[in-house]
Amino acid sequence: MCQMRRMECSEMRTDATDVLDAAIPVLVRDRGASMQVVAARAGISRATLARMFPTRQAFVQAVAAKILDDCDSALTAAESGSGLTDAALAGLTAEYIPFAQLWNLVYVEPDVLGAPEAAERAERIFARTTALMAAGQDAGILRTDMPATWLASTFCGLAETAWELTLEGHMGTRQAPSFLTAVLHHGLAAAR
Structure with missing residues (x-):
């Protein structure tokens, strides 16, 4: 049948x-x-x-809500515990795709920007990401000579780049998290 x-x-x-x-x-x-x-x-x-x-607007808003929910879940997992640890940072980079989607779609899609609740949630997620990067600075695993906002923006931008490269077939889906972690540890790491 x-x-x-x-x-x-x-x-x-x-x-x-x-x-x-x-x-x-x-x-x-x-x-x-x-x-x-x-x-x-x-x-x-x-x-x-x-x-x-x-409607297309309802569809796009549902896409935004899913991305925002996925970001919330990844941040909640990374925030559990005391401060940002190497393991929590690796866990966050393993869940990088929603942050790539947030950066790529939620901030630029006009139908989403027309929904104040999505824009407000996106702002809160970015604030939480920034706070997590500040916690990493406090813990000594991320460099302190750059603002936490810069580190959060860098993470989201790198996540977007990694996701696009996987979509285009230029890198494997398993490579992206380890590449992101390596850049965050070595490119943004505190001087030791």
Whole structure:
């Protein structure tokens, strides 16, 4: 039965999170991608996408909410404990993709910028990232001769670069976290 109606069966198994995960790279490559293009690349019909997200604005806002939720989760994990440790920094870089997406989509997508709650959440996430970098400075694992805001911006910018390179096939998905950690430890490390 599923073989005869493969599209319907695969759509029944598709949830909104799967669609959003598939859609984010589409929007990175083409911020103006139509709902039809997004649906095709996510492997679902336009009608299914419309049932999940009735308007493009609702869809883009759902993308932003997922990215922001993922950033919150990664920060919460890195913040648990006392100060920023080498292990917490490695854990944060392992979860770099939402920060790349935050930098790439949430700050530039006009539909998201029109949603004050998304912009406010993005500001809070960046403030938490900055505070985490300041904790790393206090712990002596990140250099102190640069502002924590610079370190947070550098992390997000490097995360965006790493993610784009993986999407384009220039680096492996497992390489990116270790490269980010190496740059943060050696390029931003406190003099020892």
